[in-house]
Amino acid sequence: MIQKAMDRNEPDTLVIRASKGWAALNLRDLWKYRELLYFLVWRDVKVRYKQAILGILWAVLVPVVNIVVFSFVFGILFHQNQTVPNYPLLAATGQLPWGLFAGALGRCSLSLVGSSNLITKVYFPRLAIPIASVLSGLVDFGIAFLIVMGFMVYYHTPLTWNLLWLIPLTLMVLLTSLAVGLWLAALNVRYRDVQHIVPFLIQIWMYASPVAYSTSLVMGKTRLIYGLNPMAGVIQGFRWALINGDPPGELFIISIVMVLILLISGLFYFRRMERTFADMI
Amino acid sequence: MPLAIHVEALGKRYRIGLAPQRYQTLGENITRFFSAPLRTIRSGRAPVLDGVDTIWALRDISFTVKEGEVLGIIGRNGAGKSTLLRLLSRITEPTEGTLTIRGRVGSLLEVGTGFHPELTGRENIFLNGAILGMKRREIERKFDEIVAFSEVEQFIDTPVKRYSSGMYLRLAFAVAAHLEPEILVVDEVLAVGDAEFQRKCLGKMGDVAQQGRTVLFVSHNMSAILRLTQETIVIDKGKLVLRASSSEAVDYYLSAGHAKAGERFWDLDEVPSSAAPFRPIALRLRDSRGQVVDTIRSTEPCTIEMEYSLGAPLTGLRVGFYLNTTRGEAVFTSFDTDDPALFERHTSRVAGHYFSKCCIPPDTLNQGRYSLGVNASSYRIRRYFEDEQALDFNVDVAGAPGMQWPEPRQGVVRPRLEWKIEVAS
Numbered sequence: 141m142i143q144k145a146m147d148r149n150e151p152d153t154l155v156i157r158a159s160k161g162w163a164a165l166n167l168r169d170l171w172k173y174r175e176l177l178y179f180l181v182w183r184d185v186k187v188r189y190k191q192a193i194l195g196i197l198w199a200v201l202v203p204v205v206n207i208v209v210f211s212f213v214f215g216i217l218f219h220q221n222q223t224v225p226n227y228p229l230l231a232a233t234g235q236l237p238w239g240l241f242a243g244a245l246g247r248c249s250l251s252l253v254g255s256s257n258l259i260t261k262v263y264f265p266r267l268a269i270p271i272a273s274v275l276s277g278l279v280d281f282g283i284a285f286l287i288v289m290g291f292m293v294y295y296h297t298p299l300t301w302n303l304l305w306l307i308p309l310t311l312m313v314l315l316t317s318l319a320v321g322l323w324l325a326a327l328n329v330r331y332r333d334v335q336h337i338v339p340f341l342i343q344i345w346m347y348a349s350p351v352a353y354s355t356s357l358v359m360g361k362t363r364l365i366y367g368l369n370p371m372a373g374v375i376q377g378f379r380w381a382l383i384n385g386d387p388p389g390e391l392f393i394i395s396i397v398m399v400l401i402l403l404i405s406g407l408f409y410f411r412r413m414e415r416t417f418a419d420m421i
Numbered sequence: 422m423p424l425a426i427h428v429e430a431l432g433k434r435y436r437i438g439l440a441p442q443r444y445q446t447l448g449e450n451i452t453r454f455f456s457a458p459l460r461t462i463r464s465g466r467a468p469v470l471d472g473v474d475t476i477w478a479l480r481d482i483s484f485t486v487k488e489g490e491v492l493g494i495i496g497r498n499g500a501g502k503s504t505l506l507r508l509l510s511r512i513t514e515p516t517e518g519t520l521t522i523r524g525r526v527g528s529l530l531e532v533g534t535g536f537h538p539e540l541t542g543r544e545n546i547f548l549n550g551a552i553l554g555m556k557r558r559e560i561e562r563k564f565d566e567i568v569a570f571s572e573v574e575q576f577i578d579t580p581v582k583r584y585s586s587g588m589y590l591r592l593a594f595a596v597a598a599h600l601e602p603e604i605l606v607v608d609e610v611l612a613v614g615d616a617e618f619q620r621k622c623l624g625k626m627g628d629v630a631q632q633g634r635t636v637l638f639v640s641h642n643m644s645a646i647l648r649l650t651q652e653t654i655v656i657d658k659g660k661l662v663l664r665a666s667s668s669e670a671v672d673y674y675l676s677a678g679h680a681k682a683g684e685r686f687w688d689l690d691e692v693p694s695s696a697a698p699f700r701p702i703a704l705r706l707r708d709s710r711g712q713v714v715d716t717i718r719s720t721e722p723c724t725i726e727m728e729y730s731l732g733a734p735l736t737g738l739r740v741g742f743y744l745n746t747t748r749g750e751a752v753f754t755s756f757d758t759d760d761p762a763l764f765e766r767h768t769s770r771v772a773g774h775y776f777s778k779c780c781i782p783p784d785t786l787n788q789g790r791y792s793l794g795v796n797a798s799s800y801r802i803r804r805y806f807e808d809e810q811a812l813d814f815n816v817d818v819a820g821a822p823g824m825q826w827p828e829p830r831q832g833v834v835r836p837r838l839e840w841k842i843e844v845a846s
Binding site: 179 | 524548556
């Protein structure tokens, strides 16, 4: 008994030496620092709308304005209204996951460089930074979700049990932004070019995703290639769960595979670069 | 006693182009990638050639620290102290060698790491605590204590951007001081704040040391080193040159010319043409052994030396010094012809090469950082040359009167006064 108690008090021994090649992911260490992760998310959320006159209202305005603009440009100018019933609902259900994705990806890519004061002064698993920046988008997402619910009530859309699919679908959005964000964040430490590329990337990606249009516009063989964009499957999934569009089907499986490939490679690349962050940032 | 830290043949190499604040552009590396594709792929980065564009910030460092020991680390700027601390706190990885650490490490390389200006004092305590590795419950438990120590109770719900720098520092240090790791790594956090605050920090550090925790303490403040540590290692040019009892190590550091600088040269283009025929050459500070130093000991005499040349004979010239603290308080002004006898003898000086030297007697200056200014003029006729902040130096009070009490003393002078204690009959 006594022996056991003493063992528990025995401090951990840590051996540090130069590591070569690919490092293990060491997710256990990240788990130990889960409280820090929580505080980083909390800080991001708290600070985001400080010293803004409209404050948290921005979280309402941004999606609403986006939906209105889409409804005008695509719905009216490009006559989507005639082929799609309730076009604003389509725009809203596209904007919901896209807003989460674009925000998370943008923040995640810049997160490491933006936290250089932490990275050069204190040790913690660096993965906490990009993960926190992705998770902090969930509050805005929650608000946007309520807005979409409002649209649905307005258009008398029936709610179905399919809504529960939003949970894994949202997780998928987070993982997709994290997967790409990890790559970009780590690359940005070494090449600051990345921060100039990110806004373009997000913009192009938006047009390559069915945010303002329906996936039914994409036909035939292009559809498979289209599935390589994980957000295509995810957005279609959101629409299906919310307003009963086509189920995502085979498109979604390709998306999942893509995300896993990007995420796992991103994690390993990140861990590999991690050891030089403090020296290069 | 078991070992808390075991460092073996530790080395850290930096690529010069990879030093902090510099980064490559993608274009550069794309070019490099195509010019040496295989090597780049294999190493994951551009090839590094030993010795060509790299420097060893630290090499071949081996030492051990026993559990509960308080070890000082001294060395001049750029010697590699900070690199060592960064390695010990796992911020960066060693290039070679091993570091074995038993226990949780808390590192204080700066106070207020991760403080967010928009957040309130209360919020920052939690954020900063978490960043320093404290658990949420631990912070909640110590919250009141932290606030009391920081003395900012009434502003605790104000964003810290509205704090004065003093309040900010106090709050930041308060959080850090309540960190309870098994091993504490501290870098010169005490170099900031007013005397009162520094005293408080030193007191807290002393408490930590007495609780039997292992502490590594880097400082330029020799008195703090002597007060808080039993043993000290001296690092110079990335090598460990001495490990000894702190008093021995401090003596070695202060006397072996490791505290270089202490010298100011004037290049020709730095001297305004209006100074002619006076031409300043150098200002030096020498310790009692005649070595040029930037840290002098309060208890030993030192010499201030001005080297200059005259291109033509001058009448009524006086060359002198202003001594100020770096905070701008004047300490004294003195000229080489202040003494009437010398004034008579050197009414005029012929063209040539001169040294004007004066000696500051022992037990004059108190601990702190001082600034020397130079003035060469003829009273009421012309000022030839003036440089109000020509040379900064430190005064260390090791061995000065009253050092048995670990408290900074107010004032710029630290005289050894003769006291008598008389019992009234």
